[in-house]
Amino acid sequence: MYKIQKAEKLNENIYLMVVEAPRVARHCEPGxxxxxxxxxxxxxxxxxxxxYDREAGTITIVFQPVGASTRKFAELKEGDAFRDFTGPLGCPSEFVKEDIESLKKKKILFVGGGVGAAPVYPQVKWLKEHGIDADVIIGSKNKDLLILEDEMRAVSGNYYPCTDDGSYGHAGMVTTMVEELVEQGxxxxxxxxxxxxIMMKFVCLLTKKLAIPTVVSMNPIMVDGTGMCGACRLLVGDEVxxxxxxxxxxxxxxxxxxNAMKRQQMYKTQEGRALLKLQEGDTHHGGCGNCGGDN
Incomplete structure (x- = not known):
């Protein structure tokens, strides 16, 4: 069991929890x-x-209740525990492997939206710990939905909050803030x-026009987390x-x-999942066709 040390409601629909998970904390990296x-x-x-706090052996998670399980997560209190807390999984952020001195010569811009501020934070914090200041743009519908503002200001070179309704910070989408910064030199x-x-799509359309290489995190489309369910299958160039x-x-x-957004919508229904399986054949589940994802 993995004990919850802290349970906090950040706003009307986003929750933060600090969980005792020493093994994960020892080995995890940003991303x-x-x-x-x-x-x-x-x-x-x-x-x-x-x-993450390696010394304390804790991991911080942030989530938005959307289904039955995450709604149950939101009901947990300090002292409660999760049955399983498996990780770290996935590949660390690319810059973790880069030469630090070379990385210090780069100007890095992070763009986050909504709960996406949560995975942005550990990356910016890691850079700060290695002497690198990055600019950070975080957008939300209104001021009340922005999260981790104090934490982000503490680790970023410049922090630019954006609100769709203009109630706080930059009035408008994150893309218009990117354009403004570039226009400023x-x-x-x-x-x-x-x-x-949809946010990542339009950020990429803009940065491609501006000739800024762009990395995106596709964690929003993950379901099973092991490559077996096929939910997070996507096309990157001509590769699955x-x-x-x-x-x-x-x-x-x-x-x-x-393609990814279309699959995401189809995957929500049983009929859609059956059609995707038929269309994608052996590449539907993990690309191997032998993982037992249908069983």
């Missing part, structure tokens, strides 16, 4: 995720690691975008990839977002 189960019959829920060597699929085992990060300018 990776965990699979969480509330009990023996609960669903496997993949959640990106928001923060800012040069970025790489952009990392994490958030709703799975967000949970090949990612979750990919070259955003190569991701077929329209």
């Amino acid at each position: 990776q995720f965990v699979i969480v189960k509330i009990d023996e019959t609960g669903e496997r829920i993949p959640l990106t690691i928001c923060d 800012n040069h970025y060597d790489v952009c990392i975008a994490i958030g709703p699929m 990839k799975f967000a949970c085992v090949d990612g979750p990060e990919f070259d955003g300018h190569l991701v077929d977002f329209d």
Whole structure:
């Protein structure tokens, strides 16, 4: 069992929990995720690691209740526990493997939307710990839905909140903030975008026009987290990839977002899943056809 040390409601529909998971905390890196189960019959829920404390042996997760299991998560209190807390899974962020001195010469821009601020935070924090200041743009519908603002300000070079309704920070979409920064003379060597699929799509359309290499995290489409269910199958260039085992990060300018969003909608129904299985054959489940994902 994995005890919950802290349970906090960040806003009307986003929750933060600090969970005792020493083995995960020892080995995780920014960009990776965990699979969480509330009990023996609960669903496997993949959640990106928001923060970690190796010394305390804890992992911070942030989630938005959307289904039965995550709604049950929201009811848990400090002192309760999860049945399973498996990880770290997925590949770490690409920059973790880069030469630090070379990385210090790069100007990095992060763009997050909604709950996507949670996986942005550990990456920006890691960079800060290694002497690198990154610019951060975080968007939401209104001020009340922004999360982790104090934490983000503490680790970023510049923090730019955006609200669709103009109630706080930059009035407008995150893409208009990107355009404004570039028009002001800012040069970025790489952009990392994490958030709703539609947001990442339009960020990538813009950064491609601006010639800014862009990495996206496809964790929003993960379901099973092992490559068996086929939910996170996507096209990256002319290759079939799975967000949970090949990612979750990919070259955003190569991701077929329209295909991924269409699959995401189809996967929500039994009829849609059956049609995807028929259309995709052996590549539907993990690309191997032998993983037993239908059983």
